[in-house]
Amino acid sequence: MLTIGLTHYLVLAAVLFCCGLYVMTTKRNAVGILIGAELVLNAACLNLVAFSRYRTGRLDGQIAALFVIVLAAAEAAIAIAIFVNYYRLLSTIDADEGRQLRG
Amino acid sequence: MSPQEIADILKTQFGDALTAVVAEGSHPHVTIAAERWHEAAVFLRDDPRLQMNMLRCVSGLDLHPEPWIEVVYDLISMQPGGQQGLWVNQSTIAVRVRVPRDGGHVASVADVWPAADWHEREAADLFGVIFDGHPDPRRILLPDDWIGHPLRKDYVFPTEYDGIPCAVTAES
């Protein structure tokens, strides 16, 4: 317990991941869902860096995490753009209201 | 153009609707029947001889104890063409419209001169004249829930407003 190893980080990442998952499934506010997604991505990043630090001994994990951060930013930008459009169309930000694509 | 000439033009145009003409003195004016006022306003503005392009002032005037309230419209015709590019005062005239004290109606001329908008609101606010067809007939200076029209001569000062006591001295 007193020496910090890989498992500690992985468990923490699991907690983060589950929180993110919960947020994504329950929140009806579209921006909330985006926040959940960010949490999940952060959990993944944490895992990557931890593996890089404690297992591979190379920079690959850090660089993958870097890419994830960049992708997350891109995703947020697009998502916000979509939400703004969504809001213009439906006058609400409730993700459950978007039923038009439903078969 | 002198006030008398303007009055003559109006007389030929509106005939009996022009009830009085005062062409001399410090405030030459004509009086016109309320029903034809809007028509006369358009005529005053658009007639090439008159071209009253600016409404300077609209005043209410309480003729207490007579049962009338007059609305006074001060008009001016300003045209370019003076020395050094100055504009010239072609003619000046005031038009009066006489309405009964209670429930007097005048056609709004806010569509003729937009300047009339606020002036008419003020006259309606302070004298209680109703301007038909006004685009925005709210009170302008007084609160919306004010009772009465203070510039009328028979106005009784309230003793309180919204629970706030008003200090009213003895009437002079």
Place this chain on the structure above:
Amino acid sequence: MTGEAIAFYLLAAVVTAFALGCVLASNIVRMALCLLGTLGGVALLYFLMAANFLGAIQLIVYAGGTLIVIVFGVMLTSRAYGTKLRVRPLEMIGAAVVTLALLAGLTAILVRTAGPVVSPSTPDFGVAQIGTELLSTYLVPFEVISVLLLAVMIGAAYLVQPEKK
């Protein structure tokens, strides 16, 4: 207990608390602020793992950029500030059960399969190494990412422009 352990447990507590804040908050701006806390905590964890560059990038891009975009989006789309979209109770219970089960399972597996605790096997990398790696080994993904960013920029600009009539 070493300084590293103290720092880790402290940060882990902070990160978990903020993540739970995200879960429990009903107000979207509070959620965003909790996300800020989580991201900051994770950035500090990166610093703890000697990934300084990544920590700073996390702060700049995530906290400084993404989060502002999110808050901005919230402001753009929430006319009625008091409106709260309530979570449906049934959904909440279901999701809670599923996620808790997942968490339990994941933790169990992680603890079960945990190897011996070893001290970190890497030297502390500097910014220079990351740069070199990015422009040699990972050149192709790097370029793909930049093209993707361009596409995102254009796409976002296209999406939010008002409809022309």
Place this chain on the structure above:
Amino acid sequence: MANFTVEDALRSRWSASAKPRAVRTFAVLGIVLAVAALGLGYLASSAPGAGYWLAVLGTALAGVAAMTCLGAAFVIQFSRLVGTWLFRLAFLIFVGGLVGIALLAWVPALLYEQVDAAVADHYGAGATGVLTVADLEAVGWALPTDSIEVRRQGAVGWAPPTDSIDGRGKAVVGSAHPTASFLAYALWPLQFRLTRDILALVGVVGFVSLLAMFTIWWERKVAGRMQSRLGPMRVGGWHGWAQSMADGIKLLQKEDIYLEGADRPLFKLAPYIAFMPALALFLALPFSAAWICRDLDIGLLFILALAGIGVLGVIVAGWASNNKWSLLGAMREACQMISYEIPLGFALLVPVMTTGTLRLTAIGELQAGGFHTWLAFQSPFTLAAAVLFFTATLAACKRAPFDLPEAESELVAGVYTEYSGFRWSLFFFAEYAEMFAVGALAAILFFGAWYSPLPANWGAAWLHGPLWQRALYGILFNGPLWLIFKGFFFLFVQIWLRWTLPRIRLDQVMYACVQVMLPLSMLVLLGATFWALLVPHGSMLAVVANLACTALGVGAVLAIIGIVFYGYSNRRQLVGTLAIEHWPGS
């Protein structure tokens, strides 16, 4: 008797003959006691066993008594001043505060150097370990001369001048000099990182507080002078120097108001979100190569990141206030910040690319050696980048003409509309701290960091001299004082702009960013890249560009001074007054 004060009491107590006598008595007593204390102290350094402790106690008692007597003599002699004594003391702290902090910043750096050298001497270079006091006593008052320079330059792989490598002072082993043993006790904790960090944190917090107070007062004075008025003149006496303190006390006492319907936790939290990063970025801001709390290899990125987080506090403040003006201010802040971070980043990339490092101390170290070595003057592109950087930081700090988030004539007070008292002042602490930080950053990145504009070889000999010479060198030629001075210069320019320029409209701010600064900064970055690739160091073109840019920079400064002087000497004044009291016959 309403106005009878302590001063009056003091003033009236001493008769004309009694006063000098009392002063003389106390002074003589004090001097005698002081001599005794010194003697006992010398005794203590050599006395064995219990006698040692006796001597130490005696020294302390005699010292305190001497101080008391001398103080009493002083108080009696200058009793007229005693009433204003506290004020004057505070004044000294205020005026001397910045200078003092700069000196303090330099002295600990020397002390760290001292301890580091001791560790190195004891364990060999590169090794680590914990020294005991005895070890330190053994090392004595050794004077290593080059440790800072060598280590800093070594860290970034930049070859140091050859003459500064040698000359590491050898330890005077075995000397039991009293000063050495005292220093050993005093400096012993300094070898621990924690001690240094705590000291540095205290220093940073103290510096930022004093900085904000001084800057607010200074801005008001500058604004007053620009507007043909005096600014604060009352509080404290001399030019209202205590105005900021009085304001601070006033703000602390103000009612902490929440708006009905405000998001209370966020409303309370927002000032701290704004304030903490502004404070924290000083941790990575070097005041000189040695005086830095944490010399991160990504120092620049770290500062940029924290500056970005501070914005979130302002946005949250606007949102949580539940006021539409605040909300509009927050939206403006978000827009402006996101947009201006991009040209800011591009402008920052130029020095990073030129120097090849993100470590701020390394970037600073490369600019030693006078005007022409400053980074801004290296090529036309770096000069352009410096200008772009400064403009973008104006926007980033919400300073005029980019002060839209708090535009008082449009948005009442923008995001700060609903704040009062201490929370409100926290925002301004953050703003002024950030203003200084970006000024200092501009100095570090572009304008010679903590080096004076004088050539590097001036006073170089002092670098190897005794402590006082090296301290003086640090003050005159390179050191925290220079960085603080430069930071304040850029702060002054910010203040100057604020009180001169009208405010830009929101769409113009966006236009200026997206249509002007962004392409310009991209061009500058591209140009700097090609310059670095195509123009070799030391080539004719590089030298000419360097000289031309230096001349341009110096010329600009001289021109500004000239214009100011011309304007001041030719200002038009109405001679006399038109006030009624001065009319003939009145």
Place this chain on the structure above:
Amino acid sequence: MEDKVVHGQPDLLTDFDRQRVAADDLRTEELLINMGPQHPSTHGVLRLMLRTDGELVLEAIPHIGYLHRCAEKIGENVTPVQFVPYTDRLDYLAGMNNNHGYSLAIEKLCGLEVPERARYIRVLMCELNRIASHLVSFGCYGLDMGAFTPFLYAFREREYILDLFEATCGQRLTYNYLSIGGVTQDLPGGFADKLAHFLDYFEPKIDEYNNLLSYNYIFVKRTAGVGVVSAADALAYGLTGPCLRASGVKWDLRRCVPYEIYDRFEFDIPIGIAGGAIGVPREVVVGDSWSRYFVRMQEMKQSVRILRQALQQLPAGEFRAKVPAALKVPAGEVYLEVEGARGQLGYLIVGDGKKTPRRVKIRGPSFCNLSIATHVCRRVLIADVAAILGSIDVVMGEVDR
């Protein structure tokens, strides 16, 4: 939008507002913002309801009346001499001009003849007060645009003028100096020298301020092309004074319908000029905010010219006509306008032979000028609202009366 509380501010909407905005408010995320009556750039207690889409103002509806002090009702209940001090409070930045208009109207109605010297003193005071008023306008406009320093400079110069006023009549803001039949007292000794002294100092300062603010790049960018009022609109809405002249209408009562002794002086009427001419930045459009502002700057110079000529011609003699102690307002009526600092200040006075007039109607130029605000503040930015309001230069004392 919730019903009771409009985002933290008490519900100040009238029923009319609610009807007006309800239909639109549901459609998109429009904000309804209450600008004033306590707002730094509404110059007093003007209140504007802004319907905005983010920063874009879709509509601005002025609400006035917060400074209504029943001036006209008071005018009906006090004698003309007693009413003069009340006129000071109308446009409190140009009290002399208000006194002047009212005195002229009463004199015309009562047939009073004013001595020569008094007429010159009146012109001196009115033009000085015009400069003082324009200085406030100039300074406050800089303030509205975010430039603080010109405000202090403007107030410094205004202080000198107020010193002159104080020496003349003992008052600095509400003078009650130009009264019926002349002025209340003669000029103090040495006034001419002091005034000449001031004019020599002040005239070059105007150019200095033009360099400081008028031609400042940011200032031009902020104001040029903003809030353009065409000449036709200006006439239709009854705009007068600098606002009308900025739209290219060369109309000034002092020249076009000369009153008092203005026909004896030589001066120009500055008007708004399209960009590109000498001394006019390229971005400027006739009738925009910059033109309105700049007309005032130029008018100060013309006022200096008038002052110099008036000082030269100032005759000796009586400063006040004999006014009967119990002045009765004769039966009859008069409508008289003078060129105040902000435009044509008109008084309609109807008397019926009593001590007090039957009706005193005051046409405040700001009242008419302000009425164009809704028309101009359409699809502009919030910052532009401040720019437009500042360039119209309203004084609420005159609007609300």
